[in-house]
Amino acid sequence: MAEVKSFINSRTQTFETLKANIGLSGNSKAKFNVLNSHIAGSVVSAGELVIVGDPSTPSCTSQEAYLMAKASQVHTDLLSNGAGGDDFFLDNFELLQSLLFHASTGVGAVTDGWNKHLNAIKVTLDDIEILHREHLGSGSMVERDTFYAKRTALFLKLDKQLSNMASYGSGLRNEGSIKKLLGISTSSYMHTGEISGYADKVSGVARAANLVKRGAYIGTALDVASTGLSIHKACTTGREDECRKAKYVEGSSLVGGLGGGALGGTIGSGVAGIICVAMSVPTGGAAALACAVIGGAVGGVAGGAMGTKSGEMMGDYLYRQTSP
Amino acid sequence: MTDVDPGLIATIITLSIVITMCITFYIAHAYTEKFERCLPSCVFVEHNKMAFSNAGLLGKLMRCSMIYFYLWVPGLGKKRGLADNAEIRRFPAKLKYLLTIPWTAQIILLIALVLFTQLIAS
Numbered sequence: 001m002a003e004v005k006s007f008i009n010s011r012t013q014t015f016e017t018l019k020a021n022i023g024l025s026g027n028s029k030a031k032f033n034v035l036n037s038h039i040a041g042s043v044v045s046a047g048e049l050v051i052v053g054d055p056s057t058p059s060c061t062s063q064e065a066y067l068m069a070k071a072s073q074v075h076t077d078l079l080s081n082g083a084g085g086d087d088f089f090l091d092n093f094e095l096l097q098s099l100l101f102h103a104s105t106g107v108g109a110v111t112d113g114w115n116k117h118l119n120a121i122k123v124t125l126d127d128i129e130i131l132h133r134e135h136l137g138s139g140s141m142v143e144r145d146t147f148y149a150k151r152t153a154l155f156l157k158l159d160k161q162l163s164n165m166a167s168y169g170s171g172l173r174n175e176g177s178i179k180k181l182l183g184i185s186t187s188s189y190m191h192t193g194e195i196s197g198y199a200d201k202v203s204g205v206a207r208a209a210n211l212v213k214r215g216a217y218i219g220t221a222l223d224v225a226s227t228g229l230s231i232h233k234a235c236t237t238g239r240e241d242e243c244r245k246a247k248y249v250e251g252s253s254l255v256g257g258l259g260g261g262a263l264g265g266t267i268g269s270g271v272a273g274i275i276c277v278a279m280s281v282p283t284g285g286a287a288a289l290a291c292a293v294i295g296g297a298v299g300g301v302a303g304g305a306m307g308t309k310s311g312e313m314m315g316d317y318l319y320r321q322t323s324p
Numbered sequence: 325m326t327d328v329d330p331g332l333i334a335t336i337i338t339l340s341i342v343i344t345m346c347i348t349f350y351i352a353h354a355y356t357e358k359f360e361r362c363l364p365s366c367v368f369v370e371h372n373k374m375a376f377s378n379a380g381l382l383g384k385l386m387r388c389s390m391i392y393f394y395l396w397v398p399g400l401g402k403k404r405g406l407a408d409n410a411e412i413r414r415f416p417a418k419l420k421y422l423l424t425i426p427w428t429a430q431i432i433l434l435i436a437l438v439l440f441t442q443l444i445a446s
Binding site for chain 1: 329330331332334335337338339341342344345348368375376385386389390392393397400406430431433434437438440441445
């Protein structure tokens, strides 16, 4: 059976390019602009939801309407988080999401420290840019050697910051070398002014910091949205009975997941904090914070997963008890 | 092994977790500063305040968890001079119950959840 499809736009491009690349025909083509009114005629950011309509009918179906509402919500979220300008959000989305899912509460407990860590990376990036600007102003050979030396020192500092345990959460660790991360090459570095790319990356890191700072809330929102989708799917494709069961099971698994995540996160971060104290890690500093973050995340993930399972069983039980 | 419906056990555990966490959140919100005022010369309290004071309610949860563990195992901070044992002994009984009951319940519930999901539900 033909049905509505949707995908996430992988890179920033114009609406027309996007439309041309999909290769639409018939009803899907006719409906495309209407279904994608949230992005029609503008530049489509990475991360936007694109809807390809049901080709079997010229009318709009309820699933399409549902996806339109979701797409519009995604669009608003992207705009309000300022994640529209570059592809950073999507490039790191998987990592951010895996971090935020279930771990939300645990990490949320110490997001301020997380944010400080990201800001430290941002400061180093800013320093490199300032250093380069100063160098452009001078231009002599001696100055260039000084510039190389200072830059190497800053790169080393950045490398250390990025290889820190906590930088897994900054979404930068997997990007490979610093040069690759910053999108520059050594050979062309001095001549082509590629350094301008720094500005984008800096703002990208800042945005991630912004996202992660609100981690607890984003994590919860993702949980709620995915549960909503499961309920909706069961309701539209199944019978009334299944819909009712889905409401019980999915709703309860959400309650269980959030409760378990909070429980695991709280205990996990406390226990990890204490273990770190016992292992003579300095208290009150970044190390203690990292202990709490890691403990909270691990506890949150484990607690969330177990809570979801327990919640599902609760939903199933309540459904069985209340069904005639 | 048992005739009790696993769904019923799951319901009891899940609802208990939700209720316990609600109570925990309230106590962390309303009492964290009161707990900390009773431990004025404990270094770890100052450190925790510094690290988590900007993290809102969740930061308070963290601070309460740390106080709970120090109350539970007073010897922990003694070696490194992080806690004042005399102060921990003087900690008001009413506040101690307010802190220990929900946090101990959390640990029990977590153990119950782990046992249930690993042994019965799997």
